[in-house]
Structure formats: structure tokens, C-alpha cells
Amino acid sequence: MACSSSASRIVISSSSSSFVKQVHNSCPAQSSFMQFKLTYPRSLTHQSFNLHATTHCISSVPKRSFTCTSQSNNPIPSTNEPSKVQELYVYEINELDRGSPAYLRLSKKCFINSLGDLVPFSNKLYSGDLQKRVGITAGICILIQHKPMKGDRYEAVYSFYFGDYGHISVQGSYLTYKDTCLAVTGGSGIFEGVSGQVKLKQLVFPFKLFYTFYLKGIEDLPGELMGKPVRPSPFVHPSPMAKACKPGATVANFTD
């Protein structure tokens, strides 16, 4: 299913073309379903999560570099160039130690996801190279529509916290069966005044996600966040130091 849906998608390549080359492959999408039941004490119903491990098939398309037209020659670093886009990569990983997600089955339908269900969640956030723990995501997914045999559509409103650097707030659709783009609605700290969008790529539902931010309106991001991202796959995992939040493997005052 991933093959057909992504045929119309063109991968935005940064100039780190080696990363893009690895993502391109023409093998058909493989998906294996694993039934995974999580029961909480005193839960109203059993909640089963389907783990989809998919390798997305991205048809080979001409690579285009995403540059902006108005390349200012202004050497003053504090000038905000409105149309300059910065790409930021992060991994969101649910390590099942934050009580998340909290599936609130508030709709009338007992055993089926339905409009009215709310899902507050909070997961850990790592830099794109998976070497540093940066913080957390936190927010809420509002179930909009359940598509039998396909998955769910949520409206997601949440933020990415980067410790002392600040945070980025986003809003948009989250489809459990497909990649989506969310709007970057704002930020604080170094992300103050940010605009743009973010591409959500799900690696293992609902535990591992890879995000590509396309950010505008902010100063150059610190090198610490701009390491070469690990190629997204279902098998990625943070470095042991980052996972243990050892000094040197986190950003300053990483959000927890």
C-alpha cells in the first residue's frame, strides 16, 4: 500500500545526497502486522495496537535541491531571511516509560475507534543522528475518522521540546497508515517566530517516527541539532549514551 501512495511523492533532498540515495529503493513495500495487546490496570477496554513495520517504497524521481530564490548576500547573521528554509531532522521514539499514549475512549463506541476519542501522548525526542537526547514531544491527538482495514485519521496538536533551545508547536493531520505534513504554528527560544511545515514519517506504528522540519524565519540552527541524520528504518534506535541521557549525549537541560 505504501508503494502506490508514495508514487506521487517527491523526496526533498538536502544536499546530503547520500542520505537521499539510501532512501530511494524500488522494492515493494513490505509490511508485517503484529498484534500487540496492551492492557492497563482498570482499563475500560483492552487496547490493541497494530505494529506496522513498513519499508516505504519511494519511486525514483528526479532529485531537486530545495533552495530558496532570495539568497541574501547579507553577511550579518542576525538578519532573518524570510524565505530561507532550514531542514531539521528528529526522531520521536516511544520507549513505553511515560504512560503514553493515553487512549481516552470517550466516544459511544466501545470496541472501535470513533470520533470523540482523544489520545494525549508524550514521547522522547532524539536528534536526527540519534546521538543526543533533545527532549520530548507532548500533545494530543483527536480521532477524526476510523477507516476499517486501513487505519485512523487524527488531528494532532502538539509540541516538540528541545531543552534550553525552546520548542516548536505543530498542528495537522496524523494518519496511522500514511506519511503526512503538519503545519509549524510557532515556537519559543531559538525557534521564536518560526514558520513552515514538518513531514511526519512513521517507521513503526506508534513507536518510532522520523520528522523532517522545513523551518523559516529563524536564525541558523546550532550545529548540535544538525548532525547527519540516520537513515530512517524500523530498526533505528538511539545510541546507548543518548538513551541513558549521559552528559554529552543530551542538549542542555533536555526536556523530560
Place this chain on the structure above:
Amino acid sequence: MASASSLKPISYSLNLPNSRSSSSETQRLLGFKSSFSSHHRNLSLSTTHQDVSRRSSKNNVTTKAFFFNKPSSQPDSSRPANNKVQELFVYEINERDRNSPAILKLSQKPEHLTIGDLVPFTNKLYTGDLQKRIGITAGLCVLIKHEPEKKGDRFEAIYSFYFGDYGHISVQGAYLTYEDTYLAVTGGSGIFEGVYGQVKLHQIVFPYKLFYTFYLKGIADLPQELLVKPVEPSPTVEAAPAAKATEPHAAISNFTN
């Protein structure tokens, strides 16, 4: 509309399990650690290879955003180069007459707040000098984490500030009951249409009195009525009696209620 038939949301009175004496907390809250802007200038802004090659690209390709087949050839012109920041001060005060907050203990653990609990809320909004009633705040706090050591909670807050005929400002970000935070200004309407920036939340008395400093960009000069010299935040601040009573001279035009 969330049906309450299967779940009974329990609306607690304002005697929250982890409420604390206000005076000791205020001491801590007023000592907010240094603001972000000064802090992150000390962070190294090293340019990586990626950055350099991206920015020095000589390809004069027209900007095309390829997202799900939506090409766009216009450069973003919604953010002018003018970075003028306007500071706006307001007080949010819970006078306990709006049934707020509504603590929905929807999570599995009844003893203290855990992820899954939701707190819709709405409070009154006054100008920074506490002389005029502006309107209200309205929105939702999603509990993310209970912090036992800090004796508080982390919420993800999504809400708006309503300024009567002037319009509204929407914000999103972290609300920590034990610490000041910065939230993102996500947008606005009326005179705040197109606004962006951030807002500093300073909690004076949990959860009744909060002081906000907005750093707003992208809008025309704010009216003088809102740009008043703020009263210094302290636990004993109160709205002026006339503002509380929303007398015509002590309230803005069609203040939100």
C-alpha cells in the same frame, strides 16, 4: 462532542491534590532562570558541512515546494524583514466564577494527575495595569507528566486570549505548574491577524493569577489602550474594582465574556 455516558468526568473543586501554599511557591516562581535570548547566544553556532553546501548552492532554481504534489512558486512573503517586536502585558485571573478549571480525571490513576487527564479552563483577562477588563482566556491543558520532585505537573497548553472587539491571540506550549515558561504565539485575528512570536507565562499564584508578557511581531502598532505600564506581579495583585465590575470606562469595547 465527547460523550460522557461511558466515562464520568469528575470535576473537582479547586482543592487540587498537589496544591501548595502560595507564598513559598511565589518566592520560587519569581526567580525565573535567565531568559532564552541571552542564554542561547552562548551556544555554539557551528556550521556543519550540510549547512555550508546548502546555503552556498549556486543553483538558481525557482523555489518549488514538493509536498504531495502541491507546487508553489512564490517565495514566502508573509513574514516581512521588519522584525519589530511589540511587548504586551496582561493579567489572567481566575475569579472562580466560570466553573474553571474543569479537571477531567480521564486517566487510569485516581490518586494524582497522570497523562490522560485533561483540564479545559477559562479565566478573566485584564490589562497589564489591571485597570481594564479585556476579555478571557479559553482553552485546554493536556497533562503530560506529573513531576513528584518538583511537586507539580507539566501540561501541554493550547488556548487563546480574547480581546473583545480587538480580536484574539492563540498560543500553544508548555505550562509547568512549578516554573515560568514560554509559549508560542501561533496566530490571531482582528488586530492580531498574522501575528507571530512568543509569550512568557509567569505564574504568580497557582492556579489563580498569571502574568503574561507577549513579544509580538508581524502586526501594526497596538492601540494605546492595551499598551499600558504594567503593575509589578505580586501575589496580592487584584483587578481594579471598576474593572472587576466591568464598568464601561473600565472595560474595552465589547470585552469578551
